[in-house]
Every structure is written in C-alpha cells, then in structure tokens.
Amino acid sequence: MSIPAGADEGSGMPARTTERRRRLREATLDEIHAAARRLLVDKGPAAVTINAVAREVGMSGPALYHYYAGYDELVGAVTAGFFRELAEAMGRARDAHPGAPIAERLVAACRAMRAWATTHPAEFGWIFASPVTPSNRQPASARHQAAQRFEQILLDLFVELWRTHPFPVPDPADLPPSLREQLAAYSDTIGGLLPPEAAHVFLTCWTRMYGLLCMEVLHQLDFAYTDMEPVFEECLRDLAGRLALDLPAQSATPPAT
Amino acid sequence: MSIPAGADEGSGMPARTTERRRRLREATLDEIHAAARRLLVDKGPAAVTINAVAREVGMSGPALYHYYAGYDELVGAVTAGFFRELAEAMGRARDAHPGAPIAERLVAACRAMRAWATTHPAEFGWIFASPVTPSNRQPASARHQAAQRFEQILLDLFVELWRTHPFPVPDPADLPPSLREQLAAYSDTIGGLLPPEAAHVFLTCWTRMYGLLCMEVLHQLDFAYTDMEPVFEECLRDLAGRLALDLPAQSATPPAT
DNA sequence: ATGTTTACTTAATGGCTCTAAATAAAACTA
C-alpha cells in the first residue's frame, strides 16, 4: 500500500535498527494508518484519538508514542498518506493515455481529483478540517511534503501546457504591483518554470477548483446544490475556455482508487 | 451587543420566566459568548471547551448546561453570533451610501465581508473549522438561521441588481440538465426572486468569493501568497466584469466593525 | 554472557464532556 515515505515518521524513530525490525515497524505503521482511517470513515474525525487508534491496532494507549511524538504528528502522518493517495490517483489519470493531448490529460487529472474527493469524502474533508499545527507546517514534515507533491501534479501539467500550447495570460501591467511581486516570488520558488503571468493563471485555476472542492466537502453549498458534479464540470469548462484548451465535448470521469 | 435572537437558545431554556430573570439570563449568555470568543481568539479553537468557558465566566463546569444542552449547541450559538456580526458589517457597508449605484453597494458589501474575515481571522476560521453537527444543520437552529441571513445579504443585492441593471446570463440550453434542475429548485427556494440562469450567476460569484476566503483563512494558499488582498480584488474585478458592473477604478476598503 | 536498544506494559496526572444529586435563592401561589 504505502510507498516508503523517506522522511522520519516520529520522534520515537529509533536510530540504528536492523532490517527485520525496520519491516516490522513499517507494518505497524501501516496498521496504525489503516486503523485511524477506519475510525475516521466509520465514526467521524472526532473518533480518531490516540487511545482509540491504539485500541483498534491491539495495543494499549501510550504504545503509540513509540511511533509518533503525539497526536499532532499522527494526524500529520495520516493526512500525508491521504495527500499521497490523492496525488497517485491524479498521476494515474494523467498517465492513463500518455499519447493524448496535454489538454485532455490535464482535465483528466482534475476530474481524478474530484473523483477521489467524492469517493473519499471523509479523507478529503480531513485534509481541510484537521487543523494544520505548526509542526505540520514545517517544510520537513511529512504532511507538507506530501501536500507539495500533490500540488506539483497540476503544476507540472500546467508547465507542460505552457511549453507546448501557451495559454493567454494577462498583461502584467494590468496587475497591481503587490500581486506582481508575489507572483514573481512564486515564479522563483517553482524554479521559473512558469513566468509570473502564467503562474497567475495557474494559481487562479488552482484556487477555483480546489476552492470549489473545499466548499463542497465542507458542506458550504448545501443550501443550493444537492449534486456538485455538474457545477464542477461547469467550472472545468470555464477554466478550459480561459486556457484556450480544445477538448472533446465530454469525456467519461476516470475511475478512482 | 446582541440583538435578541428570537429562537430558543438551549434545551435548558426555562418555560415561564419573569422579565428580570430573562434579562439576567440574556446577560449571562452574552458573558458566555464573550468568554468563548476571548478563548478562541487568544488560545485557539481547541481552548474553547465547556469547562474553560465556564471557568472564564466565573461559574463551575456543569452550570453551563443550564444555558446550552451541550458542547455542540454552544459552538452553534457562538458561530451564529459570528454570522450575525459578519452580516451586520456587510449590511452597514451596503447602507453606508444609500444613494450610490447598486454596483458600488454590492462591491462594498463584498469588501466588507473580506474586511471582517481578515480583521477577525479566528472567528471567520471558526465558521469553517468548527464541524457542523447534525443539530446545527437543522433549519430551526440558530446557526442555520444566522448563516442564512448572512447569505441573504448578497442575494438581496443581486436581486436588486438583477431588477435594475440585469446582468448577462448563460443560455439555459448550454447548461447540463441536472444543473438546470438544481438551479430551478434553488430559484424556487428563494421565492423566484432570481430566475435559474441569474441564480446560477449569483451562485458562481458567491462560490468564488466565499471559496477564496475559505481557502485564505484555512491557509491553503500560503504556499503561493503572503497577502491575499490583491488576489481578492482581482477576483472582485473579474466578477464585476462578468456582471457588467461599471465601477470607479478603485475605491477604499470600508472599515470593519 | 552481558549490556543496550526496542517495543511494549501499567500507573498516574490532569483535562475534558456530561449526568446525577443536592442546595440556595427567586418567583409564584394560597
């Protein structure tokens, strides 16, 4: 299930350890994640407590502190797993038809994002609802890195689109200076892969799609919509027009993980 | 501070009571709200517990159950207060220049929304972050009603705009049938004040603005922006263009409560 | 064989929600 995360998981991480132990530890971590997820899906976010997870795994309370320094770190690790799974689903959709035009692969990845979100509402909601503690905001944290790799997926697609079929961008002179500066800074942090104006278009698309999903999963639009699927498709269509993509009329939503 | 809410606050609500007691109770409720808010702002959402609030007010623990049936109801009442305050701020901005064109009053209300959100980040974040329990989703709950009155403010402005300066709407034939049905249903629930196509435009604007604020306050855009003000203004400008509003180049942000 | 590291256990502290029972004051009622 889980690709080795690479980063240290907890502060209880042992220093020197043998291979057998390492595998056992990994298996226990997987068990812990699975138990936390089961509790989240079955009984809601409030049921994901250290004690309950430990009980589920079959060990008693404080034993979990050998795997995570505390509740926040456990939450961060579980969230990171969700980000990874979401990114994997989007990556699979992107790579499903390697020969397809970039526009179609981009839209496929976007649809995969919503497909994962709607088939895993508890997990996707957890991404927003669980408060991001200071420790989980550090760039070295598993959560931050997984979130970054998730964002990277759409960014990479935009970069490829920009290289091969550049989309219309606003005249930088039309943007307020403060925004221009921030876009220039962001353009730097992504290694200049997109110029500031193109980064602006990317961030606008990202914000609208991700924001729509956020509102959907937080039930902020229940007063108007019962089924957000066509709303998301409308949003996609609008953004596609803004990116001057030429797409077939409608393609099937790809299956999720 | 608080306009009488009208609805029963808690299940501990006494049946027959004298005027003096009613005032005392109201004062205690205000104290409770103020204490909860102080804890939220000073120490974060996790610090808002029944025990801590009671301690802050000066009574011990279970006394709060005479005012609220439990934690969820307390959270709902506090959230409702925030919604009311936010709506009041927007209403004041809307009414600040009664003779001004509707377009300017609409934009002023939108700016007031963000102004309140950014000057009260803890409170605005609480609106999203606090899980909406089933009891708070019932239409009779204080939270639901306050949220509705908040949404109503922009809706009313859109209705007036639609009546006096109708904005461009999509051809219903271009919308997928499922979306058309939902828009028709929503048009009904708002008493037909907007036809489905106009309701679609309203909901799109609402979703984009509110979603942007949601992402801002949940720190989902920190990876790119350090100051969201120009981003919000950009969004406003884009929506104004879509609504064919004619606005002065830039007006000052109205002060918040 | 001995000592260290790892993976746990139980015990304990202090906080939390919420219920139950008791109590004092205020308000009605006769």
Next chain:
DNA sequence: TAGTTTTATTTAGAGCCATTAAGTAAACAT
C-alpha cells in the same frame, strides 16, 4: 405571609482523552 415550585448553581462522579513516568520482556550487539 407561608409554602411550593422554578431557576441557577454547586459538588461528586463516571468515563473518556493526551501525555509522562517507570517498569518489563524480547531482540540485538559485542
């Protein structure tokens, strides 16, 4: 005015929770 009800509050307690401390048994290293 005397007695009863209603309201506001308290303390006690059950059962969660996170977290720390101290102890134990097995795996590993030398």
